Amino acid sequence: MKKLLFSLMFAGISAVNFNAQSKTWDFSDTSKFTAGAISADVTIDGLSFVTGGSNLTIATNSLATFEDGYAPTQRLQFGGNSYGGSTNPAVGTTSMPTRRYTQFAVAGNAVIKLWARGGGSGRSILISDATGKVLSSTTFAGNGTSDIAVVSYTYVGPAGNLIVSTGSGDNSLYKIEYTDNSTLAIKDVKPEIKANAFSVGNKVYIKDLASKNTTVNVYSANGILVKSFRASADTDFEINVKGVYFINLISEAGEKSVKVLLR
Template identity: 35%
Template sequence: MKKNLLFILLFVILFTANSQAQNKVWDFGNDVTNFPVGPELSTTTVVDGLTLEPGGGSGFGVVESNSATWFADTAAEYVSVNRFKGGGNSNVDPSDGVTFMPTRRYLSFPVEGPVAVKIWMRQSGTSLPRALWVTDGTAAVTHYDGLGDTDPQYMEANYTGGAGNLYILCAGNAYNLYKIEISSTLLGLNDLVSPVETNIRSVKNKIYVYNTKTSTDVKIYSITGALVKEFKTNSDIDFDFKAGIYIATLTTADGKKSVKLSTY
């Protein structure tokens, strides 16, 4: 019996250590200890488990003052004071469906299994084409196609593969990076318990408000915190919505909750 308990305890400890190893934040925007303001990188550099691979001498790795705000006035608000410059493309374009391993100007980090990946970024200029990709070296995890503006942007996705390395790279023109987060808690599996029964979700280009049992105030915000839609409903409703990442708040007599939405 004691041996069984010892084995179970050891398993829990190892599982906990493994899970904790999957949770990491690299905050270029505010962590001046690990990412101080400074010039471009000329050699491979590893910072807190994140590998920064330069190449081409085009400004990759410059950390400089550049403030920006994501999800303003919501629980997910993020404000940066600096940025990490991508400095150009990574010499590959995964949109060809063949080439997923960058050869220059990219970031990489090890994972031990499935993780959620979140990236706060924005374009370094308005010229197109440009895209930010996350790959595992052999296939795409997710990507974001530039829209020709320099507004704050955000992307997230689940990596469901095994142990290995993930790569962040630019195709076409560059992106500036502000924060990268990985978490062993996959997206969509970490909903908070709320007394508000009304729910909201996005499916492709539609948003659905459902399980509406009482009058509900609905507000939808852009990632910069701008209110883009507001209405009150007493019944289920659905509608088309412009592609993007949003935060929706649902308020009833029972309380308030926030939900992240992604339309495409």
């Protein structure tokens, strides 16, 4: 193993292991989230806030104790609906929020948990992909304990941004937890997924394709799709902007994501 790693380093190949990670945004963390209005678009610790209409607000009232014992001291108040017409888009539909939402990047397969509150019957909290396609929708039943929920959603897909928005009503978030379930290590090649990727300098090499019809998606570190194509044989391509990228390989044999560093 040491000899293999030395050989890769000697050849100038960037092979970066990326193990499962967890990221939590707790709005009670006063070192990051200061009570008061969020009146302009801002990113705090990797979590982006998109404003519009009335302000988003870090509020200290209307607190709750959740079933897992979590007792927050602050909350994110959306301040209104994320969609025109005060709608609750259904799961599977595509409706991009236009105001008052949060988003963050995921590296691939992930588990998302939300500690949320509706404050009224028929209100909903939604998780969508970067195109606005609704992946998860939780509708609150009413006031009291029925308006409090711990939402858990398992995301299966490529690297990109996920959006958390509010449907009808002025809902609240208390905490967001993101756990990365991706396998992003070049050495972790499963027998049924033979495709591989590595980088040398500013060039990415795709090798050992398990299928003659493999989709190659290239995402930047912040989840933006920068290149997409189909490959039927080993190939290579250049990216002239330095940085970390995620190479997502998809075929009927399975899916594999690889993190590479381009120099």
